Amino acid sequence: MRAPGPAHPLVLAYHSVAPRMQERLVPSMITLTTELAAHVSALREVGRRILTAGQLAEELGHGGSGADVAVLTFDDGWADALTVAAPLLASLDVQATFFLCPGLFGNPERSMSFAGRMLRRDEAAALHAAGMELAAHSMTHPDLTAIDDRALAHELSQSKLEVEALTSTPCRTVAYPFGRQDARVQAAAADAGFALAFTYQDGPWHAYAAPRLPVPAPGVPLRW
Numbered sequence: 001m002r003a004p005g006p007a008h009p010l011v012l013a014y015h016s017v018a019p020r021m022q023e024r025l026v027p028s029m030i031t032l033t034t035e036l037a038a039h040v041s042a043l044r045e046v047g048r049r050i051l052t053a054g055q056l057a058e059e060l061g062h063g064g065s066g067a068d069v070a071v072l073t074f075d076d077g078w079a080d081a082l083t084v085a086a087p088l089l090a091s092l093d094v095q096a097t098f099f100l101c102p103g104l105f106g107n108p109e110r111s112m113s114f115a116g117r118m119l120r121r122d123e124a125a126a127l128h129a130a131g132m133e134l135a136a137h138s139m140t141h142p143d144l145t146a147i148d149d150r151a152l153a154h155e156l157s158q159s160k161l162e163v164e165a166l167t168s169t170p171c172r173t174v175a176y177p178f179g180r181q182d183a184r185v186q187a188a189a190a191d192a193g194f195a196l197a198f199t200y201q202d203g204p205w206h207a208y209a210a211p212r213l214p215v216p217a218p219g220v221p222l223r224w
């Protein structure tokens with residue numbers, strides 16, 4: 001890693017977190033606990049404040065640049081968010097943002113999660129109770145650029161409502177599934193009431209196409 005990084009918020013995009021690699025797991029979806037802890041240390045060493053996506057939205061809304069901010073984000077709602085990531089993050093005194101698909105709670109897909117499935121609704125509530133931020137990642141993880149206006153509005157606003165029902169807190173941010181977006185999707189995210197919407201690639205800062213840095217597979221150094 002190298003300092004100081006981009007002169008805008010540095011948002012890292014993770015999926016599943018595992019204490020060790022397993023054969024069935026898709027490497028690009030996994031971060032080892034040792035690497036996650038090393039990222040936190042490195043961010044602090046270069047003076048980045050680690051905030052949630054919602055806290056970042058708040059600061060930007062008050063005119064801040066977020067240039068000294070880092071945000072750790074975790075996509076999809078894999079069950080190891082609760083069993084592996086949250087305890088580690090809490091021990092490091094870090095609050096992170098978990099982008100969830102409420103329509104996929106309890107999904108048994110195994111290959112991309114150390115825990116071997118996705119969070120159930122009660123586990124998502126427990127993740128929030130453990131001090132983590134929950135945010136929206138659509139209801140069912142479609143390519144938002146490929147669905148009609150009505151489905152697009154539903155995917156965005158319903159996931160926002162369901163996250164808010166779990167947390168009793170405004171859900172101000174969304175991550176586009178696959179990072180896929182265009183001008184129509186950006187406008188729909190704004191219409192749904194989100195203050196920030198994240199892609200899955202690096203680039204210039206834009207509130208409704210906010211860049212994130214995908215974290216590479218285990219053993220591949222993270223460069224920002």
Ligand SMILES: [Zn+2]
Nearest residue numbers: 075076177178
């Ligand atoms: Zn996703």
